[in-house]
Amino acid sequence: MKTKKIILLGIFIGIVNFSKAGIIRVVTTTQDTKSITEFIGGNKVDVFGIATGYQNPHFVDPKPSYIIKLSNADLFVTLGLDLEAGWSPSLLASSKNKKIQKGSDGYVDASVGIKLMQVPSAINRAEGDIHIFGNPHYWLDPDNGKQIAKNICSGLIRISPENKSFFEANLKSFDDKIDLKMKEWLVKMAPYKGTQVIAYHNEWCYFETHFGLKIIDFLEPKPGIPPSPSQLVKVIGEVNTNKIKVIISSPYFTTSSAEMVGKQTGAKPVILATSVGAFDSVKTYFDLFDYNITKLTEALK
């Protein structure tokens, strides 16, 4: 009887190990790349995204639990440039997982092949600029989402070549869905082409370019430097002169500066989702644009 139980337990553990062995464990730095990886990887992947959707991806507190996740990962996806430079490389090094270090098959830099905007001619970090390799908020253009998906797909194929056709089919349906939704998003944004707005942080240039908005200034005097009184005075002047109706902010910034400018000028602060998970209804990469375009068009009406 006892032997039978042990045999059954052995079979059970065997099954559990087998099913786990078939799943590709992925760690992404953000929820956006998590969403895209889940779309491409389907039931072949188990994805953990480090930064929550309402956290500033430039500043994430490294936790020991992230290192454990990375130690057990088969694939690591970073948005790259200097977006996560303050926290992700040290976590990766601490994981000591050779499979996912830079240059390994299990390392995906999602920025490969992205047409970068605002690439500075001279590196000057001393002034507090945290976009030293170009603007890293490129996932906020859905067309770039297709390139991110392509990079993730290539990474998945590298470590799981037997599932190549499965991942490629999912990539195709991801691209098709972006193309389909893009028509809808562009139609909604069309009446606001050329509309001037103010933003808190310089993270909307890809979105702005694709959807025809014009961000004329930021509450932050430089990316990563909190709004200063002199910058706010300058912005108030610009809002009044150009009759600007909307100040775009993000869930991780304090609302006081945008509200102050709003009170002085009548412009409306609007908190948009910069990542999947920023708000309860933003569950996927597609929801991100549905949410932002709905919020923006309501505010600009």
Ligand SMILES: [Zn+2]
């Ligand atoms: Zn930034």
